[in-house]
Amino acid sequence: MPLAIETESLRKEYGDTVAVTGLSLRVESGSVYGFLGPNGAGKTTTMRMLTTLTAPTSGRARVAGASIEDRASVTSRIGFLPDVPPLYDELTAREQLRYAGGIRDLPAETIRERVSALLDRFDLSDDADRRLGEYSRGMRKRVGLIQILLHDPDVVFLDEPTSGLDPRSARTMRRVIEDLADDETTVFLSSHLLTVVEALADRVGVIQDGRLVTEGPLDAVKREAQRDGESEGLEAAFLEMTEGRSE
Numbered sequence: 448m449p450l451a452i453e454t455e456s457l458r459k460e461y462g463d464t465v466a467v468t469g470l471s472l473r474v475e476s477g478s479v480y481g482f483l484g485p486n487g488a489g490k491t492t493t494m495r496m497l498t499t500l501t502a503p504t505s506g507r508a509r510v511a512g513a514s515i516e517d518r519a520s521v522t523s524r525i526g527f528l529p530d531v532p533p534l535y536d537e538l539t540a541r542e543q544l545r546y547a548g549g550i551r552d553l554p555a556e557t558i559r560e561r562v563s564a565l566l567d568r569f570d571l572s573d574d575a576d577r578r579l580g581e582y583s584r585g586m587r588k589r590v591g592l593i594q595i596l597l598h599d600p601d602v603v604f605l606d607e608p609t610s611g612l613d614p615r616s617a618r619t620m621r622r623v624i625e626d627l628a629d630d631e632t633t634v635f636l637s638s639h640l641l642t643v644v645e646a647l648a649d650r651v652g653v654i655q656d657g658r659l660v661t662e663g664p665l666d667a668v669k670r671e672a673q674r675d676g677e678s679e680g681l682e683a684a685f686l687e688m689t690e691g692r693s694e
């Protein structure tokens with residue numbers, strides 16, 4: 448299996464704070480990788496390094512076949528949905544998406560077709576000509592997601608994709624993530640919502656205090672937790688593996 452993401456001893460310092468250290472990860476193409484950790488563990492920093500938004504202090508990484516030092520190659524092959532999607536309140540969803548397609552240098556006809564098709568798929572066609580300032584949080588997440596799918600990326604990074612969504616919108620988001628994986632898109636999914644990761648991920652990594660404390664297929668991580676713990680499930684695994692180390 449080719450690798451969609453490969454990192455070697457990635458480290459990021461902010462002044463005296465070590466946000467991420469010794470991070471070595473391998474994510475297979477077409478898989479869904481769940482990246483779990485409590486607040487401040489280093490999830491966002493990792494995603495920002497892998498999406499070339501911030502440079503590591505040391506270490507190396509390749510994403511979608513290119514080094515993260517080669518910003519243009521990486522960004523042309525990936526999409527990144529941050530926790531709060533970057534949208535212009537004064538634009539309508541359709542205007543925002545056409546603008547985003549233009550930044551990607553997509554042909555106008557491709558933009559028109561893909562924007563319409565994706566608005567339809569995400570149930571936003573009826574609201575496409577309303578201003579984003581009037582959109583709910585869930586609707587904004589969906590527009591943010593369409594925005595990063597316009598150029599048909601090989602790898603998508605989703606930071607807390609279901610946070611703040613009602614159950615119905617969260618279910619839609621989970622279905623979209625499944626569809627992406629079915630289409631061979633690699634999904635790197637960061638969340639502290641264990642249910643999301645448990646439902647979707649092939650492999651999981653648990654990060655705590657900037658370090659990867661466990662990594663592997665979902666079943667193996669669960670088994671590891673069951674050997675030590677009393678209760679079942681990834682939530683128990685997660686709590687076991689993060690709580691013990693924060694003292």
Ligand SMILES: Nc1ncnc2c1ncn2[C@@H]1O[C@H](COP(=O)(O)OP(=O)(O)OP(=O)(O)O)[C@@H](O)[C@H]1O
Pocket residue numbers: 461464465466484485486487488489490491492493639
């Ligand atoms: N720009 C920055 N300047 C200084 N410190 C930072 C910066 N970004 C992150 N940090 C610090 O790095 C550590 C990791 O933060 P990060 O945002 O990556 O964690 P996280 O796992 O994404 O947390 P959350 O779930 O709360 O978003 C924290 O101690 C944080 O305070």
